[in-house]
Amino acid sequence: MNKMIAFRGLLGLAFAVVISQSVIANNDFTVEEANTILKEDIAAAQVMSEVCPAIIGKNAKFDGNITTLTKSYLADYSDQSITLEKLQSDSEYKSVLEEARQAAKQTDKAEQQSVCEDVLNYEG
Known part of the structure; x- marks a missing residue:
């Protein structure tokens, strides 16, 4: 499941941004699952x-x-004191990050460019 979500996150980042918070808020995920x-x-x-x-x-x-x-x-993370720097030392985050890097390597350049442009054009 993690690889599928990481892949979704990688290829659908712009789309995931819009739906992610509402998906987490509207589902019965545990705190750990949401994190x-x-x-x-x-x-x-x-x-x-x-x-x-x-x-x-x-x-x-x-x-x-x-x-x-x-x-x-x-x-939206349960521990409001969390920072990106703190996450860098989290073992689960390290694993998820490596999966995302591997997914990126396996994604063709046209898809990567599309996602990059989606992020570039994102209006948050």
Whole structure:
């Protein structure tokens, strides 16, 4: 299930942004499940920040949109003191991040470019 969600997060980041918070709010997920979904979305955003500059070039608007997305995901996390820096040392997050990186490597360049452009054009 984690790979499917990470892949969804990677390829449908812009779409996931819109639905993710409402999906978490409207389902009977446990706190742990909701946190895992948020970790997957944050990992997808982090992978996009690693992959997209090589595809669309360095772009301040893209960077700002990634920051906005990440902050919105962190705001929904159960531990309100969590930061991206703290997540970097979380073993589950490390695993989810690696899965997202592997999914990105297996995604063709046209799909990657489409997702990068979606993030670039995101109006949060």
